[in-house]
Amino acid sequence: MISSESIVKYERDGxxxxxxxxxxxxxxxxxxxxxxxxxxxxxWANEYAANSQQGRFFDDYVNWSRFDAYKTHALSGALPETAxxxxxxxxxxxxxEHVLVKEAGNNQVTPWxxxxxxxxxxxxxxxSLWAPLDPIPEKIALxxxxxxxxxxxxxxPRKFADQSPYVASASEYxxxxxxxxxxxxxxxxxxxxxxxxxxxxxxRTLHSAPSTFNYxxxxxxxxxxxxxxxxxxxxxxxxxxxxxxxxxLKPGDFLNDGRFPLxxxx
Ligand SMILES: O=C(O)CCC(=O)C(=O)O
Numbered sequence: 001m002i003s004s005e006s007i008v009k010y011e012r013d014g015x016x017x018x019x020x021x022x023x024x025x026x027x028x029x030x031x032x033x034x035x036x037x038x039x040x041x042x043x044w045a046n047e048y049a050a051n052s053q054q055g056r057f058f059d060d061y062v063n064w065s066r067f068d069a070y071k072t073h074a075l076s077g078a079l080p081e082t083a084x085x086x087x088x089x090x091x092x093x094x095x096x097e098h099v100l101v102k103e104a105g106n107n108q109v110t111p112w113x114x115x116x117x118x119x120x121x122x123x124x125x126x127x128s129l130w131a132p133l134d135p136i137p138e139k140i141a142l143x144x145x146x147x148x149x150x151x152x153x154x155x156x157p158r159k160f161a162d163q164s165p166y167v168a169s170a171s172e173y174x175x176x177x178x179x180x181x182x183x184x185x186x187x188x189x190x191x192x193x194x195x196x197x198x199x200x201x202x203x204r205t206l207h208s209a210p211s212t213f214n215y216x217x218x219x220x221x222x223x224x225x226x227x228x229x230x231x232x233x234x235x236x237x238x239x240x241x242x243x244x245x246x247x248x249l250k251p252g253d254f255l256n257d258g259r260f261p262l263x264x265x266x
Contacts, residue, residue, distance in 0.1 A: 002085040014149030014205035033069035055103035080263035083226035110209035120240035123231035149204035
């Protein structure tokens with residue numbers, strides 16, 4: 001059950017934290033899948049700290065067809081139910097899962113960004129469910145600029161490896177404001193969380209996360225991403241992330257494709 005206050009906050013702020021959504025059993029199954037995923041990365045996995053003596057920052061996505069726990073929990077149970085409740089829809093589509101693992105001592109900040117410009121879909125009504133598998137104290141917590149999903153701006157994405165922009169300029173897109181300026185924004189909310197909690201945010205909401213440089217433990221997260229049925233295939237002025245092929249989809253087509261499974265309320 002998602003409270004009406006949570007839905008109102010999600011619409012207004014573009015983010016809401018929901019407590020105790022996933023059971024210890026689900027967290028354990030996702031953790032096992034993530035360990036298998038790290039042992040057997042997909043073709044689009046990244047090691048952002050590959051040339052560093054610091055802790056690893058691993059990410060990978062769109063592996064749900066290889067690991068049952070990702071698929072099962074993405075398509076049934078608390079995650080899709082939460083996504084549909086926040087989108088206020090009875091059906092929608094699973095877009096993909098994205099794992100982000102910072103090992104202790106990793107010195108990389110996740111740069112301020114919003115997700116929409118990375119993706120090859122256009123969607124007004126959507127949600128990412130950021131599900132930590134480890135305790136997340138304030139010093140390493142996800143940060144979000146409240147209401148930034150309503151700024152009406154399109155930002156040039158940043159590379160996670162070195163924070164540089166994808167391109168210097170692009171028609172209709174603007175560079176992200178300076179990181180320090182965003183760090184100093186007045187309306188930042190920071191989400192301490194425990195395994196089982198979920199931070200839900202809109203694809204247009206600006207977010208960032210600290211490094212784990214002065215933190216003794218790992219920080220493992222799986223973000224499950226959903227769209228409503230109005231989402232359409234799209235292109236960007238750069239290679240999208242994830243770099244999904246169009247196959248039969250043309251810009252403007254609904255995501256009527258097995259890569260984006262339907263989700264429905266029971
Ligand atoms: O966990 C992080 O460091 C960033 C997460 C993120 O950018 C996302 O889930 O969209």
